[in-house]
Amino acid sequence: MNPILYEINTRCWLRDLSDARGRKVTLANVPDDEFARWQGQGFTHLWLMGVWTTGPKCRALSLSEPNLVRTYDEILPGWRDEDVGGSPYAIAEYKVPRALGGESGLAEFRQKLHAHGLKLVLDFVSNHLGLDHRWLRERPELFVQSPVEVPGTFAQETTTGVRWLAHGKDPYFLPWNDTAQLDCRRFSARAAMKELLLSVAARCDGVRCDMAMLLLNEVFAKTWEDFPYATETCEREFWSEAISAVKHRHPEFVFLAEVYWDLEARMQELGFDYTYDKRLYDELFWRNAAGTQRRLLGASREFIAASAHFLENHDEPRITSQLSPAEHRAAALVMLGLPGMRFLHEGQLTGARVKVPVQLARRPVEPADPEVANIYDELLTVLQRTAVGCGQAEALSPRAAWPDNPTSVNFIIVQWLAQSPEFDLVVVNLAPHRSQCYAPLTVPELSEYNWSIRDLLGPERRERFGADLAEQGLYLDLPAHGAQVFHFEPVR
Numbered sequence: 001m002n003p004i005l006y007e008i009n010t011r012c013w014l015r016d017l018s019d020a021r022g023r024k025v026t027l028a029n030v031p032d033d034e035f036a037r038w039q040g041q042g043f044t045h046l047w048l049m050g051v052w053t054t055g056p057k058c059r060a061l062s063l064s065e066p067n068l069v070r071t072y073d074e075i076l077p078g079w080r081d082e083d084v085g086g087s088p089y090a091i092a093e094y095k096v097p098r099a100l101g102g103e104s105g106l107a108e109f110r111q112k113l114h115a116h117g118l119k120l121v122l123d124f125v126s127n128h129l130g131l132d133h134r135w136l137r138e139r140p141e142l143f144v145q146s147p148v149e150v151p152g153t154f155a156q157e158t159t160t161g162v163r164w165l166a167h168g169k170d171p172y173f174l175p176w177n178d179t180a181q182l183d184c185r186r187f188s189a190r191a192a193m194k195e196l197l198l199s200v201a202a203r204c205d206g207v208r209c210d211m212a213m214l215l216l217n218e219v220f221a222k223t224w225e226d227f228p229y230a231t232e233t234c235e236r237e238f239w240s241e242a243i244s245a246v247k248h249r250h251p252e253f254v255f256l257a258e259v260y261w262d263l264e265a266r267m268q269e270l271g272f273d274y275t276y277d278k279r280l281y282d283e284l285f286w287r288n289a290a291g292t293q294r295r296l297l298g299a300s301r302e303f304i305a306a307s308a309h310f311l312e313n314h315d316e317p318r319i320t321s322q323l324s325p326a327e328h329r330a331a332a333l334v335m336l337g338l339p340g341m342r343f344l345h346e347g348q349l350t351g352a353r354v355k356v357p358v359q360l361a362r363r364p365v366e367p368a369d370p371e372v373a374n375i376y377d378e379l380l381t382v383l384q385r386t387a388v389g390c391g392q393a394e395a396l397s398p399r400a401a402w403p404d405n406p407t408s409v410n411f412i413i414v415q416w417l418a419q420s421p422e423f424d425l426v427v428v429n430l431a432p433h434r435s436q437c438y439a440p441l442t443v444p445e446l447s448e449y450n451w452s453i454r455d456l457l458g459p460e461r462r463e464r465f466g467a468d469l470a471e472q473g474l475y476l477d478l479p480a481h482g483a484q485v486f487h488f489e490p491v492r
Helices: 010-021 032-040 056-064 066-075 102-115 187-201 217-223 238-249 264-269 278-285 289-298 301-305 325-336 370-383 406-410 466-472
Strands: 004-009 045-049 119-124 128-130 153-158 161-166 179-181 206-209 254-257 274-276 307-310 341-345 392-396 411-417 423-429 435-439 450-455 461-465 474-478 483-490
Touching (some): 004 010, 032 102, 045 206, 056 066, 161 179, 187 206, 187 238, 264 274, 278 289, 278 307, 278 325, 289 406, 301 307, 301 392, 307 325, 325 370, 325 423, 406 411, 411 474, 450 466, 461 466, 474 483
Parallel strands (some): 004 045, 004 341, 045 119, 119 206, 206 254, 254 274
Antiparallel strands (some): 128 179, 411 423, 423 483, 435 474, 450 461
16 A cells, blocks of 8 residues: 655644634644544545654744744744744654643554554654754763864753764755754764664654755765764664664554655665655656656656655645646646655645745644645545555556657656556646647556546546557547546446
């Protein structure tokens, strides 16, 4: 079964529920209709983004950073200090704060998810910790540091005196000034991080690992080459050790990596079940139909099946603010119609347009966009009646409909087979104009039947001889941003 992940901004979501219900809602008393809705939409995993404790130092930085303050003013006029919770990726402690329901509330929430057939995914930030974490004072040797003050460091009072610790960073951007960088070159830091991960894994069914590629030995060594460290040599990759340790205790546990820089395949080799496919996202975001097709046909089946496909998340712009409804519908069917993890974001299903900084604990109220809501309601409902996501999938390479017709490059075609001989075909024309092609079907015994073909998203009905389909494929002629799901069954 290919999972469908739903990301929720925990703090804002619970605030919205509390306002709507007129009472305090925490993870311990989430209304039953929320779970029933997720179940009905077909989600298999729910990611509670931002459930861990942040601290006063990090929150103070979130209240004073000028660019953030300008964003708060723009999207949440009249905001107050209590509306800012600090970055959920500057973690002070891997515990759920009482305001969100505490550890007991998380356990109860997970139990209710399981009762509705869903599993729980939480954040794990392996690269750094927040400035309020007790290890900065008690175990400073776990962090990247300098003997003297240099750019990107800060003075930290510890039990052994003042040390200059490094802020966490991505090597291509400025440091995150609310974090301290863990030193994964050290055996002691790796052991501590692994224990943290095991403690998280005991409370959920999967983790989304923030900026996971930063811990690759080669990446880490290059990023921190100017900072001294003990002469320890960690030849194995952290992730292979950590994932193995968790799966030994929890064999069904799911690892999702946020990863960029074409390092996705490497992370899959190290044991990640799914990795972000940012390149596919970029092609869809920038309306590059041919590039989207090249991405899917140029990668192995195994790579695509271990990829997480998305149109937005908390780091990216709201897709409704970028694509027209027709473009949105086509891109959404591509994402939902692929093997691998299908990844949706809270607000995406109702057409939210405001990208909310993760530091906010309250967000503006946005009315649902009926057209976008109908798109997702239709797609999520229809796909549950098909083999999509639960069968054997193959991305097909379309053939030109006739010589000198280049429009076949605009098609994404995915064949799904679950219960032979019936099968389903996801078909999308990503171009802003009509396009034609032949879909070369590869279903076994295709020629032995005559076929009834029905579009589950529209009125189109066809009947075709199996021998013709086997010889030349299925002819497709779709309008601009056309999106269809064909169900094939033998004519009895």
